Amino acid sequence: MLLIEDLGVQVGDKPILKNVNMEIPDGETHVLFGPNGSGKTTLMMTIMGFTGYTVTHGKITFKGHDVTFMPINERAELGIGVLFQRPPTIHGLKTRTLVEICRKNPNTDIDALAEDLAFKSFLERDVNENLSGGEIKRSELLQLQAQEPDLLLLDEPESGVDLENMAVVGDAINRLLHRGVPKNPTCKLPSKREKKSCLVITHTGYILDYITADRGQVLYDGVLRCSQNAREILKWIREYGYAECVGCPQ
Ligand SMILES: Nc1ncnc2c1ncn2[C@@H]1O[C@H](COP(=O)(O)OP(=O)(O)OP(=O)(O)O)[C@@H](O)[C@H]1O
Numbered sequence: 001m002l003l004i005e006d007l008g009v010q011v012g013d014k015p016i017l018k019n020v021n022m023e024i025p026d027g028e029t030h031v032l033f034g035p036n037g038s039g040k041t042t043l044m045m046t047i048m049g050f051t052g053y054t055v056t057h058g059k060i061t062f063k064g065h066d067v068t069f070m071p072i073n074e075r076a077e078l079g080i081g082v083l084f085q086r087p088p089t090i091h092g093l094k095t096r097t098l099v100e101i102c103r104k105n106p107n108t109d110i111d112a113l114a115e116d117l118a119f120k121s122f123l124e125r126d127v128n129e130n131l132s133g134g135e136i137k138r139s140e141l142l143q144l145q146a147q148e149p150d151l152l153l154l155d156e157p158e159s160g161v162d163l164e165n166m167a168v169v170g171d172a173i174n175r176l177l178h179r180g181v182p183k184n185p186t187c188k189l190p191s192k193r194e195k196k197s198c199l200v201i202t203h204t205g206y207i208l209d210y211i212t213a214d215r216g217q218v219l220y221d222g223v224l225r226c227s228q229n230a231r232e233i234l235k236w237i238r239e240y241g242y243a244e245c246v247g248c249p250q
Pocket of ligand 1: 014016034035039041042
C-alpha cells in the first residue's frame with residue numbers, strides 16, 4: 001500500500017526527516033509516536049504532498065505508483081486522505097460545499113453522514129469557523145467519510161476532544177477503516193486485505209482503545225528509531241521517556 005524509502009525532507013532550509021524507511025501493507029494500522037518537533041506532522045504532510053515540504057532524497061510509493069512529486073489532488077484521488085491536527089478556518093466556504101468537493105461518490109448522502117457524526121447543524125457554517133476542538137475533528141471525519149480514502153493519515157485525532165466525544169471520533173475512524181468490509185456473522189475479525197490502511201499520530205494513546213494497531217514506530221529527531229507493538233511502545237515511553245527509545249531494537 002505505502003512504501004517510503006530513504007526519505008529526506010526539509011522545510012525551508014531546515015532538514016527535518018532523515019533517511020526514513022516505512023512500509024504500511026494493505027489493511028494495516030501503524031501508530032507513530034515521537035516527542036514534539038520530531039517531524040511526525042512533516043512526514044504526514046509529505047506523504048499527502050503539501051507544498052513547503054521539500055523532498056531532498058528518497059521515494060514514496062503508494063499502490064505501486066511513485067507519488068513522491070505527485071500533486072496533492074492526484075494523491076487524494078489515488079486514495080490518500082488526511083485528518084489534520086490543526087485544520088485552518090476557511091472563510092466564505094460552507095462545510096457542506098467542501099464535503100461535496102471531497103465526495104468520491106456523487107450519490108453519497110452528506111446529511112446522513114453528518115447525522116451519524118452529530119454534525120448536521122454545522123453543515124451550513126464556514127469550514128471550522130468558531131468550532132470547538134471536538135466539532136473540528138468531526139468536521140474532518142465527515143470530509144474523510146465523503147472522500148473514502150484507502151490510506152488514512154490521522155494527525156492526533158484525540159487532540160482537543162473530550163472523553164465522551166472520543167468515542168464518537170473512535171467509532172467514526174473504525175467505520176472508515178472497515179468501510180466495504182462485508183459483515184460475516186461467523187468471523188469476528190475481517191482479514192487485513194479487507195480493511196483500509198492507516199498511519200496515526202498519538203501522544204496519549206487514547207485512540208488505541210478504539211482501533212487495532214498492527215505496529216508502533218517512534219520518530220525521534222527526524223529518524224525512525226523503533227518499530228514494535230504499539231501498546232508496548234506507549235508503556236515504555238510512559239515509564240522511561242522518549243530518549244530511551246533511541247536504544248530500542250528495531
Ligand atoms: N513551515 C515550517 N516552517 C519552519 N519550520 C517548520 C515548519 N513546519 C515544521 N517546522 C519545524 O519542523 C520541526 C518538526 O515539526 P513537526 O510539526 O513535523 O513535528 P511533530 O513531531 O509533528 O510535533 P508535535 O508533536 O508538536 O505536533 C519543528 O522543529 C518545526 O518547528
